[in-house]
Amino acid sequence: MDWSVITSVFAAAAAAAMAWKMRRLKKDIYEFADSLEENLDAVIQGKEPENTGDTADSLSGKLNEKLHRVNHILEQKEQEAAMNRETMKELISDISHQTKTPIANQKIYLEILKSRDLSADIRGFVDRLEHQTDKLEFLFDSMVKMSRLETGVIQIQKENSDLVETIGRAVAAIVPSAEAKGIRLSVEVSHPWEMEKRKGTHSLPEQPAGRLFLCHDRKWTEEAVYNLLDNGVKYTQRGGSVTIRLIRREIFTEIHVRDTGKGIAVERQAQIFTRFYREPEVHDREGVGIGLYLTRKIAELQSGYVEVKSEPGEGADFCIYLPNG
Amino acid sequence: MNKLIVKTEGLKKYYRLGKNTVKALDGVDFSVKEKEFVAIIGRSGSGKSTLLHMIGGLDSPTEGEVYVDGKKLSSMNREQLAVFRRRKAGFIFQNYNLIPDMNVYDNIVLPVELDGKRIDQKFVKEILELLQLEEKLDALPGMLSGGQQQRVAIARAVAAKPSIILADEPTGNLDTVSGHEVMGLLKVAAKRFQQTVILITHDNDIAQMADRIVHIEDGKIVGTYNECPGQKDCGGNLGHNAGREKAGEQHAGE
Numbered sequence: 373m374d375w376s377v378i379t380s381v382f383a384a385a386a387a388a389a390m391a392w393k394m395r396r397l398k399k400d401i402y403e404f405a406d407s408l409e410e411n412l413d414a415v416i417q418g419k420e421p422e423n424t425g426d427t428a429d430s431l432s433g434k435l436n437e438k439l440h441r442v443n444h445i446l447e448q449k450e451q452e453a454a455m456n457r458e459t460m461k462e463l464i465s466d467i468s469h470q471t472k473t474p475i476a477n478q479k480i481y482l483e484i485l486k487s488r489d490l491s492a493d494i495r496g497f498v499d500r501l502e503h504q505t506d507k508l509e510f511l512f513d514s515m516v517k518m519s520r521l522e523t524g525v526i527q528i529q530k531e532n533s534d535l536v537e538t539i540g541r542a543v544a545a546i547v548p549s550a551e552a553k554g555i556r557l558s559v560e561v562s563h564p565w566e567m568e569k570r571k572g573t574h575s576l577p578e579q580p581a582g583r584l585f586l587c588h589d590r591k592w593t594e595e596a597v598y599n600l601l602d603n604g605v606k607y608t609q610r611g612g613s614v615t616i617r618l619i620r621r622e623i624f625t626e627i628h629v630r631d632t633g634k635g636i637a638v639e640r641q642a643q644i645f646t647r648f649y650r651e652p653e654v655h656d657r658e659g660v661g662i663g664l665y666l667t668r669k670i671a672e673l674q675s676g677y678v679e680v681k682s683e684p685g686e687g688a689d690f691c692i693y694l695p696n697g
Numbered sequence: 698m699n700k701l702i703v704k705t706e707g708l709k710k711y712y713r714l715g716k717n718t719v720k721a722l723d724g725v726d727f728s729v730k731e732k733e734f735v736a737i738i739g740r741s742g743s744g745k746s747t748l749l750h751m752i753g754g755l756d757s758p759t760e761g762e763v764y765v766d767g768k769k770l771s772s773m774n775r776e777q778l779a780v781f782r783r784r785k786a787g788f789i790f791q792n793y794n795l796i797p798d799m800n801v802y803d804n805i806v807l808p809v810e811l812d813g814k815r816i817d818q819k820f821v822k823e824i825l826e827l828l829q830l831e832e833k834l835d836a837l838p839g840m841l842s843g844g845q846q847q848r849v850a851i852a853r854a855v856a857a858k859p860s861i862i863l864a865d866e867p868t869g870n871l872d873t874v875s876g877h878e879v880m881g882l883l884k885v886a887a888k889r890f891q892q893t894v895i896l897i898t899h900d901n902d903i904a905q906m907a908d909r910i911v912h913i914e915d916g917k918i919v920g921t922y923n924e925c926p927g928q929k930d931c932g933g934n935l936g937h938n939a940g941r942e943k944a945g946e947q948h949a950g951e
Binding site: 409410413417621622623624642672675676677679693695696697 | 827848875882884885889
């Protein structure tokens with residue numbers, strides 16, 4: 373009888389010890405997995421992983437040491453990328469700088485040439501040469517802009533300011549060419565959503581009449597809108613009109629540029645946003661097929677997007693959507 | 698080019714209805730590239746929802762295979778499928794499917810918590826900012842407008858960092874203007890967080906916002922249109938005209 377009591381006590385004690393050990397082991401494993409996950413998260417987010425016990429000869433110590441190395445490698449890669457970007461930046465600025473002078477000189481010589489007495493056919497060639505020089509200048513300008521935006525050399529700087537003012541500057545720049553073609557320009561501003569909300573309990577900062585405050589990059593948004601206006605004027609016949617409408621909705625503020633031009637066939641509506649796309653019928657002066665591409669890029673860099681609605685012969689309605697928040 | 702993230706091969710789904718067999722899907726070969734935004738259009742009963750459910754592992758095919766992120770769905774057991782849905786797929790439904798007595802924040806992080814993952818606060822904050830939900834964090838879904846609720850659902854789908862987002866008529870309960878806005882946000886969010894979206898809609902205007910439209914009728918793909926070639930590739934190299942390539946590809950495929 374004694375023996376069986378002793379045996380069972382021993383067994384119970386052994387079982388308790390085992391259970392305790394199991395629990396400790398389990399706890400250790402959970403802790404290990406937890407700290408590993410934490411450190412992995414840190415590395416994923418580009419932070420330094422915690423270096424607990426990386427000198428200890430334990431599993432977590434070894435892993436932490438490896439994680440540190442991974443982190444180090446990632447940091448180096450990032451530095452490399454930053455350096456590449458820097459090189460790219462310099463290259464772009466070199467190209468833009470170095471091409472400016474020869475083109476400017478070429479233009480001066482063309483001017484001089486044109487002031488001379490020339491025979492009709494030579495004058496014709498000189499005119500064509502001038503046209504091509506202008507095109508080259510515009511092309512370089514656009515490509516430099518494009519590559520700066522794409523390589524992240526230019527950072528979009530959003531600040532809360534009056535969108536109407538930004539649009540105004542874009543409109544002012546297009547007035548001469550619109551006037552030359554007798555195209556009417558008009559701007560409308562509306563905030564249907566706020567009107568509705570103000571009736572309710574919502575309190576929103578009142579937008580002063582004719583103004584629309586929005587977080588946006590002024591310079592590049594102007595460029596984006598100008599590109600749309602430029603296209604609008606280019607593809608609209610004499611006596612037509614280009615209308616700019618700003619609509620503030622719940623999530624996005626819409627900048628519509630609507631023209632009464634020849635419209636765009638549905639199957640081409642996607643292509644027009646690609647680089648160097650030109651409408652087959654138009655091959656006039658400026659224009660290298662970069663405008664819409666840039667516009668879309670600029671909208672996207674501001675967490676917005678661009679859309680077009682059009683039917684052949686019905687004009688086109690381009691719209692830039694910029695987020696309100 | 699981007700790799701394929703979703704691929705179906707000869708996908709068929711037949712239902713027995715008395716003596717008749719209904720062919721919900723009748724041999725669908727469909728694939729989606731990484732980071733692509735695809736809209737599936739078709740009349741109701743055309744099989745578009747069935748296709749989406751198969752891709753999301755919510756339903757199993759009668760015949761054919763679905764591969765998502767290189768994995769064959771038919772070879773997974775129930776438990777593996779549940780994990781797959783939680784980690785790889787984010788769902789957005791027509792009726793939002795938010796949990797009514799959890800606030801906006803808890804709704805958004807729920808899938809992450811369910812998976813036992815640490816919540817990436819920085820990422821969640823970025824999502825909230827982009828979807829303009831920062832001021833609504835403590836609100837209950839019932840206090841929000843339809844558009845706002847759907848934005849929460851988008852945030853929830855994105856927060857778990859899934860490989861694909863599957864949206865079933867996400868604008869179906871919204872008026873035209875909010876529907877359009879919510880779609881715009883979905884598009885912007887997918888682009889920012891580099892996610893692949895497959896969207897079902899019967900609204901052509903909504904479908905126009907996708908990179909590619911796939912038209913399904915009677916369980917078969919009857920047409921594919923590249924709406925915005927090059928849309929996803931605009932960040933590419935200077936000398937590489939991705940848009941033209943993609944457009945060219947499409948013509949070659951026709």
